[in-house]
Amino acid sequence: MASTADTNTAPATPAAAAPAPRPKGWKLLKLALRKRKSACMLGFGFSSGLPYALLIGTLNAWLGEVGVNLATIGVLSWIGLSYSFKFLWSPLVDRFHLPLLDRIGRRKSWILLCQVVMIAGFAGLAATNPATDIGTFAIFAFISALASATQDVAVDAWRIDVADEDTPVELLSAIYQFGYRIASIVGGALALVLAARMSWPLVYLLMAGLIGVVIVVTLRAPDTDRPERETLHLALAQPGALAPRYRALALGVVGLSWLWAIATIVRFMASMLHEPVPGVPPPSVADFTKLYGPWVIFATVAVPLIVAAMTNWLRHRPGSTLNEPDTHASPLRTAANHLYVALVAPLAELASRLGWGVLIVLGMILTYTLCYNIWGSFAFPFYLEELKYTKDEVAFASKVFGIFMTILGISLGGYLFARLGRMPTILIGAILPILGNFVYADLAEGGANIDAIGRGLGLHALLGLFGFDDRMLRLLMAISFENISTGIAGAAFVAYMSGIVSRQYTAVQYALLSSLTFLIGSLGRGIAGEAFDQYGYATVFRWTAAAGLVAVVMVLLEWMRVSREARITAATRD
Template identity: 35%
Template sequence: MTAAAGGWRARLGAYADPKMQAMLALGFSSGLPFLLVFSTLSAWLTQAGVKRATIGFFSWCGLAFSFKYLWSPLVDRLPLPLLGRLGRRRSWMLLSQLAVVLALIQMALADPAQDVVHVAVLAILLAFAAATQDIALDAWRIESTPADRAGPLTGAFQIGYRIALIAAGAGALFAAAEFGWRSAYLLMAALMATGLITTCLITEPTADPRRGFAHEARVTAFLHERSGWPRWLRESGAWFIGAVVCPFLDLFRRLHPGHGVLVLAFIVVYRLSDFTMGVMANNFYLSLGFTLKEIASISKIFGVLVTMAGVAVAGGLIARWGVGRTLTVGVVTVSLANLYFSWIASHPPDLAGLAVAIAFDNIGVGIAGTAFVVYLSALPSPAYTATQYALLGMFWSAPCKWLAGYSGAIIEAIGFPLFFCYTAALGLPAIVLSMILSRKPALRETPAAG
């Protein structure tokens, strides 16, 4: 056996580990609802005859993913009745997964051609349930991952997520082409059983939910000493400050002094290019005359497999160059791919050319996305895992969703060629900031003590 063959066998053998398998399955559960709110839904709306500008505004349904920080303190600290015996993380995971299944079933029974507003409401509910699942899953993932296994376990979660994108992208499009959109969304609801079963089988992290910092203890003691205040006000005030205010302040205290603003600006702009382009991708492919099956094969199977290759490339680049340089490589690749899409949009439809463009774009997304997750996962404090990770998610995804909402209107005004030039230009601030921050640490050498 050659050394290379032995290395690949060892890597594949690692997936026999139950924790790796759990990460794969939970990554699948996390990724499955995502496209069903965005690009897969946009294909359904396109075929239902919904106006392009309205399809663009549908991306705002996904703002729940951006603003999940607003209810993440509840997921971080509030025990659930009945399900609570599963543990803090698993109980919220199971509840949100059941909500995702119910929302998908209701969407399957809806008809956007008859009542597009009803479908929009259901899409919002689906996004809210999926975002809540992500809060609990991200906290479970971070708290269950030992530092010496962060790379392989995070990679397993990302691969599971990408497999779900194949299912919710290509799988849903193939099912819709053969059996209709109702059957496609019912099938997606059935696939959520992967997450439900895994959540029931895994163990709860051993992290102490009350590990706080000295500043939280001081504020709580101060409020409890206000004997003249009503008891409910003292207790609710202490809970709110500990659950909402302290995580926010602690995150800023942890950022390295002198360039915390640069770090936050970088987080805000890093995913603008690929997210703004991605929401209208299926609409673009359909406008070129490609069928659902062709889109499923090229974009949703081949494209996602290339993205998984990008994930693997990102792991090698991070090991060799570090996270900072890998972030730069990822966003440069995505921006160049958008320029190539602009060229594609200016020429007659060509399936081979589209495949090259999708490969170029998706390998960049795989590199950028993986490096970004590693970067963000290093920032939360163990005391506020769910809340701080959700807060970081709000910083980057809210601007993405807001800009993406105008994408249909922009395309109607300037056309696809200039639109892709615009999305490529959105990557320029991220390129500059990633090059600056690759030379600077994001956090203080030691967390602020309080």
């Protein structure tokens, strides 16, 4: 597509009026990969997807194989909270100069540091026996997850920084997803295949070696210079902005709430992973979730929302805003401004724009992915330990066949979005995963209903031609329905959140809202692990399906809110 400048200066001839179209599809990808930044984006996508696949999914297969109980696996899965809370330290990644490493590039220095830490973390996992030293193993897993989440922050910033006319951010994002999906296959399917033929420690050492290969890409990648002066938060120094003392108070309240929530979770994780003391009952995930779970949600969601509403109220009170430009500058003020924009300003803008409707929006975001996020980390122990499928079978069904089903679901989500509209597609995306949980409950109980549907559709005979028996067909059908459902839900939800964010805070607001989608699910994984041990998989699958009904109710409320706003807007125009 020609730029605006090209269009304005080109002579008015038929040739100029009809410029050569930009290549599409594989031709565009092939053309883009000839450029260094596009090829580097593919490597960065791989480097982001590989640790996530290894730490959030594959690691649990290792733990289940060596006999670690599901309750402990559930607690250890809380390392995924690193990805939920990564926006908290994103200002540090954005502005802090790393000693010695900073010379290689503004973003590359952080990417390189994170890759080195991940290699060391995987080596630590390989050197630790989780069956006998789960505490040390958890520390290495947490360090690796923290480095992986931080790398994601730097990679996202790099992608936006280096985008240009020839390699726009949309293309770089698509290439990133391509690399991420390749890494999902390598960290999932290939890792399981290798684990069937060699030890788990050796598998993780090989995966660390792959990250080491990507370091070559990191060193060759282009980068952007740091701005010569602070320009990101000039609006906070202009007349009409909230006075620094009130911003500091708001930031202090929100920061303390977040710190309390994180410290509470980390403290419980540490107590859960300690060696049991004779005569002292072990800590209970269910008790922790019951006693502290609501307070964690209150501290990380309700408190920031209340503070955001208060800042909006203060901005309309005399004496609470700046009357003249604030010329004071210091490293402390700069850091505080970054944190304020990351923690307070996005919700303040959202609350100001949506009013009371922000409660419905946040409720929907918190619950939309709940019914499949809670048990997702237990998929491998379920397939391998409960159902006794082999690693090769699970690798093919979950990480090869399943990824294609996810891509199909994402495509269907885009089609439904175009044909039916935003809210109907979002509602379908909320309902289908609930049905998927019932499919998995049937699979846990032998798959009688799955077999009946498979025979009715002729799938047993069809897949039998490819050598799949009834047992494998059950797994493929369950994974197909689940991945297509979550693919539709994911496509609809990403489109919804992209539309709800403000252009003024696009990156920060989207990062914050997308982080909230993992919050309740991550906390719920702890109690899910204990519940699987006590009640069995089928019962818990039905419970989580019931939890998905909350998301359906929130979607209906949001649909009503959006429809009401549309009617008001139409009446105003008339």
